[in-house]
Amino acid sequence: MNSTTSRRDFLSAGLALPVLSAGSRMALWQSSENPIPSTPSSPPKLSYRTLGHTGLKVTTVGFGCMITSDPSVVQRAVDLGITYFDTARGYQHGNNERMVGAALGNKRKQVVLSTKTEARDKAGQLKELDTSLSELNTDYVDIWYLHGKNSPDQIHDDMIEALQLAKQQGKARYVGISTHSGQQQLLPWMAQKGVFDVVLTAFNFSMDPGMEQAIDAAAKAGMGVVAMKVMAGGSRNQKLAQNGAMLAALKWVVNHPHVATTIPSMTDMDQLEENLKAMEGAFSEGDQKLLAAHLERIQPFYCRMCGKCEGTCAKGLPVADVLRCLTYADGYGQFALGRERFLELTSEQVAVRCGDCAECTVKCPFGVQVSSRMARAQELFA
């Protein structure tokens, strides 16, 4: 794609500025000389937070570039003032980094840019970082993450050495870890270790309340917190897509004071403009109702772990524990954690099949279909 012509035209129209002021955003929004491919009605109101002790100021809504295919969406986001962009070496075998680098072009230094490595040792990581810099067409990234680490035992000393070396060499300004599960163990460990500047973590309204405590503790220790999976899989969840619930889900995270920024995936201009609205106001009662309604819809499937099960299992199964395993997998997308917890049951409990009982002796006061959910857990994990 030839983006330079577009940028040149844009500059000649006198509309492109570095980190945009409100006035210039208004001018950009109202430009009719170079019509934008959308029909917005007002300029976005941006909100900013500081990313932990890095001191980097970031918009509370950032941009997860992972599945973005067209650079125009990234360019538009930069022009509208979004300041945080996230990619990874592994996304589309490196093609995503190349797209992001080309899209940012000469505006790269106006934004906070992060990428990640999945390499398993120091040499591999450093080689990947050099490749990332080349593909992103930059000589440094602002944040370099170890990609997808879910427990301290996955992080070896030589990996930390690679992170520190990258900082010393000026190839990464700050370093961190991205994590999809195990945060309640991992985040305190990161804070105690004292070598990580930022954590990129899954965080959304459907998660265990213990997650909020882990995030608060990480932020208080000075780590910058970046949230992903903020829509709880909502971009592929048609029910959540109804009635503005996706925006409500994003606002829920944005309004958490210890989350500096978020990285919703965006593939088109309309999603971009919709997500920007999350910075315009507080999480409202109406948003709360939308998310509560969504949780209500999934109630027959998800145990709220209240401990108020009526009756006990005739075969001695700890019903709440098994349903919690299923919630890890189905609700939070943490299959490995669910299976791990399930396999902590005794071998006799693991061998039980709920389908063998004519009637379940346990009832849920909130309507969870106990027997069928238990059977699903056994099918998934046993």
Add this chain to the structure above:
Amino acid sequence: MRASHLALLPMLLAAGVACAQDYLSCQLVPGWAQSGPKRQYTAENLYDYKDGGAEGYLSYGFTRMQGIDCKSGGTTLTIDVSEMADADAAYGMFAANRDPRLPIVKIGMGGQIQPQSALFAKGKYYVEIVAIDPNPNGDHTAELRAFVTGMQERLEGRSTAPEALDWFPKDNLASTRLVPESVLGLKQLKRGYVATYKQGQAFIVVEASPESAAEVLKELRERFDGASSVPVGDEAFQAKAQYLDGICIFRKGRYLGGYTNLPAPQDAASQATKLAANIP
């Protein structure tokens, strides 16, 4: 004699089925042995293996993945076979992940082999092999080629790339891909093929009917101020747009196509005329 041949038939058929099921085996290439158990993932738990990268697979209609690790000496080959929604989606996954700077080789519908990795698609299957070697500069092209050859012979399904790719004019064509959603960053263009040229890009989107294609074209036209009609295909408009520069979008039957990122709308319309002529 004929009766004995008939008696062999069930055995031969059984052997054929077994062969088709053996595409995921370290024994395809002498000297390699399986290390650890077979991996299996579905759309529900692919995140456990691919982290955030799972989104890319899901966008192409991923249904399940099977994988093994094969070891020889100090080198491990990680082999993963993903089943996608259909052959077009498998090709799309391959096209999104291949290095567009390198040529596509004729493996199944298309493939690429590099010193430490190989990718190809055949039928609904998308195959990735990564070499893990203590030497970060090790060259495993030969071993990767041997595995790829063995696997593509055993995998069932189409070996031809999607027909629509042939409709893009070939002059100065750099690469083609299937975009699973929001072609050109526009949500109205839900899924389609995109060709990148030395200058500009072209696209083809297949709609369900001429009527739905006309509705999409109308919606798109309303997005671009100053759009003017041009005689391309059944109906078309051209415009100048921020980010997309000179743009021309046309409808021909149930197909939508066009050119973008050319210096002027007239240039886009001229190129779009050539593309429209190739669409049946």
